[in-house]
Amino acid sequence: MKSSALSIILTVIAIAVGLVVLLGYFISIPGLGLDALRTTLLGWAIILAAIASWVGIGNLLTVHWNKINNGQSGYGYSVVLIFFFLVTLVVGILSYLSPENNLLLPIVKAIQFPVEASLMAILTAVLAFAAIRLLRRRRTFFAIVFFVSALVFLALGSGLISWIGGVLFPTNPDLTRVLVGVLDRMPMAGARGILLGVALGSLATGLRILMGADRPYGS
């Protein structure tokens, strides 16, 4: 009973705050104060998100600590993670929590950037294998279209199509320009279509939460 009453209160607060923020975005009438209220509420949300980061760090450390305690497979990585977390935390505090401090910057530049760049390199190999797997697993019309268009746009991006056009039609450069122009616009048109669908989906999702039909804050 108590938890159901709490749930109703939480829902009412969430819907009211959501409505104020939404209306504040569209309606800007001087003297109404909706815009100022919206800014204040968003400011509170940012502060709460910052506090949530600490909760998230606590969760990350708990999961890895449990892994070490239970001797689960790969617990060595958890040891490394906790050790370097503590090192970074100490260095961060010593550098007055400024990310541009000379003490903290080398950690980011010499460790985090190269590691993420290496992951990006691994990703290219993973994606190449995924493309091959796609043709083995899904030999559908659209899979083949996807694969062929990926190759065509790779060629387009590298300037190969313009070069071939120049070799084949040296006297008519407009033909190549039109072809490249049409090919250039195709992904843009497709992307806009997809983004339109995503935008409408986002709108409907937001409205479901405003109507209380979806409650990501628990029920």
Added chain:
Amino acid sequence: MNWMSITGLIIVILCGGLMFVFMLLNRSRPLRGLRVIPAFSRLRRAMALAVEDGSRLHVSLGSASLLSSQSASALVGLSMLDRIAQLSSISDRPPVVTSGDSVLAILSQDTLRSSFQAANALDQYDPTRGRLTGFTPFSYAVGATPAILDESVSANVLVGHFGPEVALLTDAAVEANAFSLAASDGLPGQAVLYSAAQEPLIGEELFAGGAYLQAGPMHAASLRAQDVLRWVLAASMLVGALLKLLGIL
């Protein structure tokens, strides 16, 4: 208020009104007339198999901040998680959830808790099943892969905002011989998922998850509202282009 704000407000009100009307009209059979998306049937089968063979489901919510414009995809992931947790609450192994944002991690724990409470299985709830695995997209993806590889996961649902790094997750799913259904609201993520995921969802299919997992009549109603608005927008764009061509606009 300028005309852009007025148009925006009209679209929001129209969408809300349509959702409400469609919910009332299709209350008894919310999915009637909606096209079949095979990926969701396969997900249901994978969930049933996971419950049967005692393996685990893994839900990944991406790395979008709830304060950003990509939050809607993460919210869809949370509604799918709610439904998945309810459907798999009879399993010996509760689902594991990974995310790349602290707020999302907290909400995933809350969603798991609510779902187990609703299924009268609160004793199965373990807060460490909702995890933050990293703060940057790559650290999040790398941090989530052990969950796929080491925790007897047989099905993965990756729904949220992902970039190309999601390929590391789908690759881990292939290595673990596990099912993967994946959707992202970002274009690079969608392109990668089309080739890397077993069951990719493209564009607005991401937002259909709740409806197809029967999370409630409002989910199906919002799909119908999206369809109507899509036609309205497409027609407006065509008319606009035509008027521009004729020199009227």
